[in-house]
Amino acid sequence: MRKLEPRPATLKDAAFHYCAGCGHSIAHRVIAEVIHEMGIADRTIGVPPAGCAVLAYNYFDVDMTEAPHGRGAAVATGIKRAFPEGVVFTYQGDGDLAAIGTAEIIHAANRGERITAIFINNAVYGMTGGQMAPTTLLNMRTTTSPAGRDARREGYPIRVCELLAHFDGACYIERTAVNSPRNIRRTKKAVRKAFQTQIDDLGFSLVEILSPCPTNWKMKPMDAWKWIDEVMSVQYPIGVIKDTTGDTSDNAG
Amino acid sequence: MRKLEPRPATLKDAAFHYCAGCGHSIAHRVIAEVIHEMGIADRTIGVPPAGCAVLAYNYFDVDMTEAPHGRGAAVATGIKRAFPEGVVFTYQGDGDLAAIGTAEIIHAANRGERITAIFINNAVYGMTGGQMAPTTLLNMRTTTSPAGRDARREGYPIRVCELLAHFDGACYIERTAVNSPRNIRRTKKAVRKAFQTQIDDLGFSLVEILSPCPTNWKMKPMDAWKWIDEVMSVQYPIGVIKDTTGDTSDNAG
Amino acid sequence: MLVKTLFAGFGGQGVLMMGYCVAYTAMLEGRHVTFMPSYGAEVRGGTANCTVTISTAEIASPVASSPENVVVMNQPSMERFQHHVRTGGALIINSTMCEREPVRKDISVHAVPATRIAEELGDIRAANMVLAGAFTRLTHNVSLEMLLDAVGDIVGRKRAHMLELNHRAIIAGHEYFDLKKPAKKRKD
Amino acid sequence: MLVKTLFAGFGGQGVLMMGYCVAYTAMLEGRHVTFMPSYGAEVRGGTANCTVTISTAEIASPVASSPENVVVMNQPSMERFQHHVRTGGALIINSTMCEREPVRKDISVHAVPATRIAEELGDIRAANMVLAGAFTRLTHNVSLEMLLDAVGDIVGRKRAHMLELNHRAIIAGHEYFDLKKPAKKRKD
Amino acid sequence: MKAKERKRAHITINAEECKGCCACVEFCPEKQIGVSKKLNTRGYFPAAVNGVRQRCTGCAVCQVVCPEMAIVVVRDG
Amino acid sequence: MKAKERKRAHITINAEECKGCCACVEFCPEKQIGVSKKLNTRGYFPAAVNGVRQRCTGCAVCQVVCPEMAIVVVRDG
Amino acid sequence: MGKKQLLRGNEAVGEAAVRAGCRFYFGYPITPQNELPEYMARRMPEVGGTFIQSESELSAINMVLGASVTGARAMTSSSSPGISLKQEGISFMAAMELPGVVVNIIRGGPGLGNIAPAQSDYFQATRGGGHGDYRTIVLAPASVQELADLTHDAFDLADRYRTPVVILADGMIGQMMEPVEFRKPVVDALPEKSWALRGARNRRSRFIRSLILDVDLEEEHNWKLYRKYQRIQNNEVRWDEFMTDDAATAVVAYGTAARIAKGAIIRAREKGIPAGLFRPVTLWPFPMKQLKRLAERLKTILVFEMSTGQMLEDVKLAVEGAAPVEFHGRPGGVIPTPAEVLRVISRVHGRAAKAKQDKPG
Amino acid sequence: MGKKQLLRGNEAVGEAAVRAGCRFYFGYPITPQNELPEYMARRMPEVGGTFIQSESELSAINMVLGASVTGARAMTSSSSPGISLKQEGISFMAAMELPGVVVNIIRGGPGLGNIAPAQSDYFQATRGGGHGDYRTIVLAPASVQELADLTHDAFDLADRYRTPVVILADGMIGQMMEPVEFRKPVVDALPEKSWALRGARNRRSRFIRSLILDVDLEEEHNWKLYRKYQRIQNNEVRWDEFMTDDAATAVVAYGTAARIAKGAIIRAREKGIPAGLFRPVTLWPFPMKQLKRLAERLKTILVFEMSTGQMLEDVKLAVEGAAPVEFHGRPGGVIPTPAEVLRVISRVHGRAAKAKQDKPG
C-alpha cells in the first residue's frame, strides 16, 4: 500500500483560502513541487503580489517577501542582484504584472534579470472583486466594463508573453494553463524549465498560467475550466512563445 | 524676388535654446509646419515632456500643457477624452517615453487613444546630462554606462516602434530621422499622416524620430548626423513599422 | 432607541440583500439607519455578514460588537455569531441549515426553517426573505407593511413574479411564529 | 578674510577646471574653500561659470552676487559679469576673446591675451591656465607654487606632457604682468 | 500499462478541505467520484467516492487536478 | 527642371542665430556655404556664404536642414 | 430636493460627482473604494461622460490633470497606497493651479496594511505628501450624507481656487450605507474657465506649466500660491461643534472618529460629564482660530484619531497651550466603540477635575 | 583618517556610502543629483557592487526594498518630483521594517519647479509623504563634509532601527565642492541581520510583509512602530548650536539656510546684536526639548527656511509659546544671502528689544 502524498514538502500545512476551483491553488502546488524536486527550497525567495495570492507566504515554505502592487519585478531585481545564488521568482496576477507593473516587468525582461515571473492570467482583478484587467477578453463583462469590454473604450486584451518575447533579455517564455491534468503537467514542466533558465544564468524567464477565476467569471468551477479551453486560450494560445535556452527538448509540454 | 520664409506661423518668434545641430529644433519646425499646413493650429494641444524639449511651449504657437516626466500619454488621454475635437500630441524623449513612461505609452497605444506621440529618440537622456536611455546602443558610453552599455548589466536597446506595433490599438507607427534633407521631408510626411490618423479617428499613432544629440554623444554636429545613418539606424531601421489606416500611398516616404 | 442586528450566512444566500431590505425599510419609516457590510479578504471564504443599525437618533457607529439581534442563515455563522448577541438579545436561526443548537442560554433563540419554507414557496433563494419576515415579527424593529413596500422598491414592481415570491416569503416568515408556540425565553 | 571669485566663459573653454584648480589650491593651503558651479538649463546655451570662495573662516554661502574678482574668458561673459564685480574689485579678462572694453570704471581691469599666449605655448585649450596664473599674480588669493602643485595633483603627474603645458601656461600668465606695466587702477 | 493501471487502488477525500469544485468528478477517467448531498462546515458540497465498490486505477488524475489537495490516492498493490 | 534650378537665387544667413552646426555647409548641393572665422556673440563660428559670386539654385536644402531657421532663401527669378 | 436613497458611501461620492458636473473619472481598483469606480463605470456612459480604468494610480491622476487642463471637472479616487502614488501628480496640479478632486478612502497602513478603516493619511493629505510648498483643501465627512454634500462642494472649491481638493474618508464611510438626499442642484453648466486650453481659437495660444526656471519668478509663484492658501484659510474653514457651549472637556475628532465620539459624548452627558465635540470638517484649512477660541473655555482637550496621532499636531498648533491636550488613538483599522471613547472621556475629565481640585483657585 | 579631497556633495554621498558598505545603488537621473548616480555607475563596479539605472524612481525604491530584504545595504537618490514617486515604497519599507537610505537633493517645487536649491520637501520628509502611521529618520547636512558623515551614519541608523533614513539636502549642497575627509572607518562586515532573507538554509522559512489583515495585529504593529519611533526620538536627536549662550535672538535653520544664517549671525555679533543659531541636524526626530530649553532663555526666535514655512510648524510645536516665533522664507530656489538674513535678524531683534522697552519689567 503506497500513499501518494498530494502535498509537497515545500507547502506549509495550511488550507488554501482561494475560492472553489481557483487556479491559484493549483499553481501554488505546482510551483512548490518544482522547488521541492529541484532541491532549491533553501535558496529560493518568492515575491508574492498584491492580488488574491497576496498571502502566498502562508503556503510556500520558502523565504518570501511582499512587494507593493505591481513592483514584484523591481523587488525581485533587487533581491537577485544582492543574492545572486538565490532562485528568485515573482508570482503576479494580470492586474499586478500587466497593468500597474507594466514598466517593471518590461524592463526586468529587457535587462535579462535572472528571475522567473509566474504570471497568473485570470483575465480579471480577482482580489478586488472582478474589475477589468488588461487581459480581460473583448465583450467580457466585469464590474468596471459592465457592458462588456469594448475595444474602442477600453482597449484590447494584452498578450503578455508575445509582448515580452520582444525583448532580447527574455530567454524563456511559455504559456500554459491549470484547467486539466494535461495542462497542469505542462505547467509543471514549464515552471521547472523557467527556474532552470534562471539557475543556468541565461536570462529572464516567465510562465504565463491561464487560471480560472470562477467567482468573478460568475461560472461554476468546471465551466470556468472549460472556458479556458474554449474561449480564453484562443486569445492566449498555449505553448512555448520564446526559448533561447538552446534546450528545446521539453517544449512539447 | 520671393523669400522662402523658414519659420512657419505656428512657431513663435523665439530662438531655440537647443545645442548646435540638435534634432529637437528640426523636429519642432517640422511639427509646426504640419500643424500650419493642416490648418489645425486652433484645435491642437501639445504636451511637451520633461526633457530638453521641456520648454517647447516657448516655441509652438498652439495651446500646450506640461506633463510630469513620462506621463505625457496619460495627460494626453485626459485631454483628448475631454476635448475630442482637439488634435492632441505628446512630444517625448526616449527617457520620458521608453523608461519612466513605459506603462503610460503602452496602455494608451493599447486603448487606441486618438492621440499622436512624437517620440524623439536620441539614445540618451539629453536634459539631465547624457545618462543612459533605454534606447542607448550597446557599447555606447554614457555617464551612467561609463564602460559602454553592457547587455548583461544594462539590458538591450529597446525598439519602441516594434514594441508598440504589437498593440491592436496602435494604428500608424513610423520611424524617421532628422539628419538629412530627405529624412527631414520624410519626417514631415510621417507627422502629417500621424495627425491625420488621429483626425480620422482611427487609433493611436506614433512617429519615432532618430534625433542627433551632438552634445551628449560628444560628436561634432555633422558627425552626429552621419552616425544616425551609419550606426543608429541599423539598430532602429527607418520606415513604416505599422499602418492599419488603410491608406498606404505615402509610405514610401 | 437604538437597535443593531447582524445578518450572516454563506455568500450567495442573500444575506446582504436581507440586511439591505431591513435597512431600506427603516429609511422609509423615517428612522436613522446604517447598513454596514463586512468586506474584505473574508469574502474569499464564502461567508458574508452585515450589520444594520436602526435608531430614533443619530447613529454613532454602524458596527456592532454585541448586537441586539443576530440572524444567521447557516450553521457556521450560527456557531460564530451566537457569541456576539447581547445578553437578553435575540438569535434568529435558519433551522433548515443549522443542525446543532446554539449554546447560549441568556438570549432568546428563534428557529425558522427558512430554506424549507422557501423551497415550498418554489425558490430556496427566498429563504432570506422568510427570515426578514420573521425578523419583523420577532423584533418589531421595522413593520411588516413597510418591509413589503421596501421590497417592492428594491426588487422593482415590474418584476412581478419575483416580487410576489418575495412578498409571500416575507409573509410566511412573519406568520410562522403565529402558527407556532412562543420560543423559549421569547420576549418582544 | 573672505574672497569670492567668479570664473566664466563658454562651455569647453575649461572654465570649471580653472575654478576647480584654484579651489583645490586653497584646500592645499589649508583654507576654507567652496567651489560652486552654475548648473542648469543654461548649460544648453553653451556658457558656464563657477564661483570659488576662499576664506580663513567657515564659509556661509558658496554663491556670490557681487564677487571680489571676476575672471572672464570671452566677450559675452565679460559683458554680463563685469556688472557683478564688487566696487573696487578686479576683473580679469581674456583679451584675445574680448573685443570691447568693459564699461565699469570703479573696478580694476586686467587684460591678458590668454588664448594667444596659450596658442603660442602650443595648445589654445591651456588659456584657462594662463588666466589661473594671472589670477594668482593679481589677487594673491592663492600662491603660484601651490597652484602648480595642485595642478600636478589634478592633471596627474603621469601625464607629463599635459602637466608641463599647464605649468608653462600658469607661469606665463603669472609672469605676464611682470613684463607689462601695471594696469590702470591696479591694486594688489 | 493498461493492465498496470487496472490494478487496485483507492482514494480518500478529505470532505472538510474539499470545496466541491468537481474537478476530480470531471476528470476521473473511471468516473469514480461524485458529489455528496451533505454540506460540509465550510458550506460546500464535497466530492465523495461513488458507490460502494471502487474501480479506481490509482492513476492519480484526481489528485493532480484537486486544487485543495483533498484527495489522497492509495495504491493498494 | 535642371534649368529651372539653375536660375538665380541667393540666401541670407542670420549669423547671430546660427550655431555653426554646418548642416547647410554639408548639404548644399552647390557647396555655396562655408564657415566664418569670426565667433558670433553666442560663441559659435557661424555659417557664411562662400566667396563673392553665388551659384545658388534656390533649392532650399540649406533651409530645410538648418535647425535654427537662420537661413532665408530668396529666389530672384 | 431629491428623495432619500439608501446609498453606500462610495456610490454616493459617484452620484454627487455626476450631479456636480463631473464627467471624467479615472481610477484604479483598490479596496475599500472599489464601488466608486464601479459606479462610475456604469454611470458615466449614461451621462455622456468618460470612465477609464487606468493602468495605475499614477496614470489616473495624470489623466485627471489632462482633463482638467481642458476645463472639465474630473476626479480620481483610491485608498492609501494608491494615493501615495498620486503625490507627484497632485503636486503638479497644485503647481499648475489645476482643479481636480481626489478621494482617499483610507485603509490601515503603512505599506499594504489592511482594508479596514483608518485615519492615518492625515499628514499626507494636509501637509502635501508630494514635494514643494503647496497645500490641498482636505474635506473630512462623517456620514454618507456629508460625503455626498462635500463631494459636490469639492468640485466648486477646486474650480474656485484652481487647486486640487482631497476628500479624506475611510473604509467605514466608503462601505457603509445610509440614507442620502442630493440637496444641491444638478450642475448643468460648468463655471467659465478663462485659463483652460481648448485650442487657440480666436485668441492667442497659451500654456499651462509648473516649470519656472527663473528662481525669482518661481519664488513669486510660490508666494502667489501661498497667498491663495491664506485666502482659503480665511474663507473656507469648516467645522462643527456639538454640546461645546458648557463643555469642560472637548473631544477633537473628524470623520468616523467624530461620529463615534459624538455617541460617547451623548452618553457622557447622560452621566453628567460636561463633554462636547469639536469636529473639523476642513482638515486643511484647519479651524485654528475656532479651536483656539473654544480651548480658552475648556479644562481639557481630548484628541481622538484612528491613528497614532497626526491631527494631534494641528490641535497643538491651534490650542497653543490654552488647554492641556490629551490623545487617544486606535490605528491599524480598528473601529473603536463609543463605550471605549466614553471611558477615555471619563478618565480625562476626571483627571482634569482632580487637577483643578488640587490647585484651587 | 583619510586625506582631504575636494568633492562635490553628490559625489561625497556616493563615496561615503561605499565606505559605509553600501553595495547596491538604484536610481534614476534628475537634476541636481545626477552626479550621484553617475559616481555610483563608475564606482560600484570597482568595489564589486551593483549600479542600476532603473526605469523610474518607483522601480528604484523597490529595488532598494528587494536588496534590503537580503540584508544588503542599499540606497537610492533623487530630487523632489522623483522623491514623491518613492513615497509608496518608503511607506512599505517603514511598514516592513527594512533599512535603506534615500537621498533627496531638493529642488524648487511644487511640480517641475526648477533645479535650484530649496527646502520645500520638509513636510514630505518629516511627516511621511506616504500613507500610514510611520516616520523616517531625516538627516539635514549643512556642508559637504557633514553630508559625507551623515551618509555614513544613515546606513548605521537604518540598520539599527530597521527603518528607511532620508538624507535631506538641497541642490546647493549637492552641487557644491568642499574639502572632505572620510573620517569613519570603512565598513567591511555588515551588521548581522537575523531577519534577512537569503534562503531557508538550516532554518525555517520566513517572510517579510506589511499586510496584516487582522486589525488587532495591525494595531499592535502600528504601536510597535510607534514605540520604535519614540526610541529614536529619545536617542537620536542631533542638533547644533552656535553662539546661543548669551543670545537674545536665535535663528532656527537647517542645511543650507543654517550656514547662511551662521554667516549672518557672525556679522550680527560684529554689530553687537546678541544672535545665535539653533540648527536641527535631525529634522525627524526634531530636537523638541532642546529647542524648548533654549527658547525659554530667548527674546525671539527667527525661523529661516528656503520655503514658505514648513519647519516653522515643528518650531512652534517645540517652543510652545515660550518665545515669539517669527519667520523668514525664500522659496522657489532662491539662495538668500547672509546680508539679507542679517537685515531680518536686525529687524526682528530690534522689534523684540522695542517690545521689551515698551513693556518694562
Ligand SMILES: Cc1ncc(C[n+]2csc(CCOP(=O)(O)OP(=O)(O)O)c2C)c(N)n1
Ligand atoms: C498601489 C495599489 N493599488 C491597488 C491595490 C489594490 N489591489 C490589490 S490586488 C489588485 C489587483 C488584483 O488583480 P490581479 O493582479 O489580476 O490578481 P488576482 O487577484 O486576479 O490574482 C489590486 C488592484 C494595491 N494593493 N496597491
Ligand SMILES: Cc1ncc(C[n+]2csc(CCOP(=O)(O)OP(=O)(O)O)c2C)c(N)n1
Ligand atoms: C519624476 C522625474 N524624474 C526625473 C526627472 C528628471 N528628468 C528630466 S528630463 C529627463 C530625461 C530626459 O531624457 P529624454 O526623455 O530622453 O529627453 P531628451 O532630453 O533626451 O530629449 C529626466 C530624467 C524629472 N523631471 N521628473
Ligand code: SF4
Ligand atoms: S476571486 Fe478568483 S482568483 Fe481570487 S481566489 Fe477566487 S477564484 Fe481565485
Ligand code: SF4
Ligand atoms: S543635450 Fe542633446 S538633445 Fe539636448 S539640446 Fe543639446 S543636443 Fe539637443
Ligand code: SF4
Ligand atoms: S486515482 Fe484515477 S481512477 Fe482513481 S479516483 Fe483518482 S482519477 Fe479516478
Ligand code: SF4
Ligand atoms: S477536486 Fe478536490 S476540491 Fe474539487 S471536488 Fe474534488 S476533492 Fe473537492
Ligand code: SF4
Ligand atoms: S538654396 Fe540650395 S543651392 Fe542655394 S545655398 Fe541653399 S542649399 Fe545651396
Ligand code: SF4
Ligand atoms: S544649418 Fe543653420 S545653424 Fe547650422 S551652420 Fe548652417 S546656418 Fe548655421
Ligand SMILES: [Mg+2]
Ligand atoms: Mg487577475
Ligand SMILES: [Mg+2]
Ligand atoms: Mg533622449
